[in-house]
Amino acid sequence: MLSSLFAGISGLNANATAMTVIGDNIANVNTIAYKANQISFSNVLSTSLTGSDSSDIGRGVNVWDTNGVWTQGSMQGTGRATDLSVNGIGFFIVTDENGSQYYTRAGQFYLNELGDMVNPDGLHVMGYEIDATGALGGLSQISIPGDRLSPPQATTEFSFDVNLDAGAQPADTFSAAQTIYDSLGNAIEVTLTFTNVASNQWTVDASVPASVGGPVTINGAASIPVTFDANGNLIAPAADANVSIVLTNGATSPQTVTWDLYDALGNSNGDLTGYANPSSMTFQYQDGYPAGVLRGISVDDDGTISANYSNGRLVPVYMLALADFPSYEGLDKMGGNLYAESLESGQPLQGIPGNGRLGNISPSTIEMSNVDLAKEFVDMITVQRAFQANSRVITTSDEILAELINIKR
Secondary structure (H helix, E strand, O other): OHHHHHHHHHHHHHHHHHHHHHHHHHHOOOOOOOOOEEEEEEEEEEOOOOOOHHHOEEEEEEEEEEEEOOOOOOEEEOOOOOEEEEEOEOEEEEEOOOOOEEEEOOOEOEEOOOOEEEOOOOOEEEEEEEOOOOOEEEEEEOEOOOOOEEOOEOOOEEEEEEEOOOOOOOOOEEEEEEEEEOOOOOEEEEEEEEEEEEOOEEEEEEEOOOOOEEEEEEOOEOEEEEEEOOOOOEEEOOOOEEEEEEEOOOOOOOEEEEEOOEOOOOOEOOOEEOOOOOOEEEEEEEOOEOOEEEEEEEEOOOOEEEEEEOOOOEEEEEEEOEEEOOOOOOOEEEEOOEEEOOOOOOOOEEEOOOOOOEOEEEEOEEEOOOOOHHHHHHHHHHHHHHHHHHHHHHHHHHHHHHHHHHOOO
């Protein structure tokens, strides 16, 4: 009878532990990227001295193991560019001030005062730096300082869609202004003035404000002819024109800009036409831009982190790093939504999102807890009843022992 008491006690202890696991799951129902735990039990046997299995008698229950439920939680949109979640397999890699690496699914990140991407505990997010050629460097802490500047790029090519009225009279003019940028990032307004000289025949010259410099030449001349055929198609100049500007503002001078008029096969690209429509400009393009200051960052689903500059440039600067493990069950739980490598987990397999087994990134979202409240409440009921039943075993055994003692009376 004493054995039944201890069997009941083991049941109480095991189910109390199970209730602790359930309580922990419910407490973390709103914890970012939390993975629920489930408990399993094993029976306890008292082996016979004869070694025969037929006389083995159950002696209660033990907590066998507590396993994580590694299903993915749902994604919740946040609208913050630095909130990230892994859509699939993998962990973000973060490091502390000592360089120790940890792993997390909780992607609630932000840029600190130094421009370092960190989590709420100040751990640095790791990634691969992208150089100007698009090549990836080694694994390093992601840092995008706010004082980072995007250097200017001088305009090397421009184009615009202009129609010159086929019904224009000699001496009629039409002007089209195009803003370009010099090597310092200064905006320079170049004005092209078309003057009709005859049917389907024009001349064009260029000018810039006197404060910027001058003169401006086209193909080495002050002006060049512009001629159309009977269908309004450009036939002269017969190739792209070069506009050369003498600058006096300290930028590289002269600045030569190609006026794009023909495609690679030598055919007119249709940007400059001579149809019987009022002269007008409907589109313009140039490839330069001024210097820009950092306005923010954006993250693509392939893990590319790009810096957004005030000049409209979107420059890839880092690629997020992810890690996978042979055994998730072997990971050491460190608290704070962190895991650490262990002998049982195996070595981390690091890579970029979407590579091999690794999942992609869901920008502006965070992964929610995967706790199923309905299941936890059902488990709570069954554990509660199991605890009550084991307590009845103890009270019933106590009553039987009391009857046994009363036999002597």
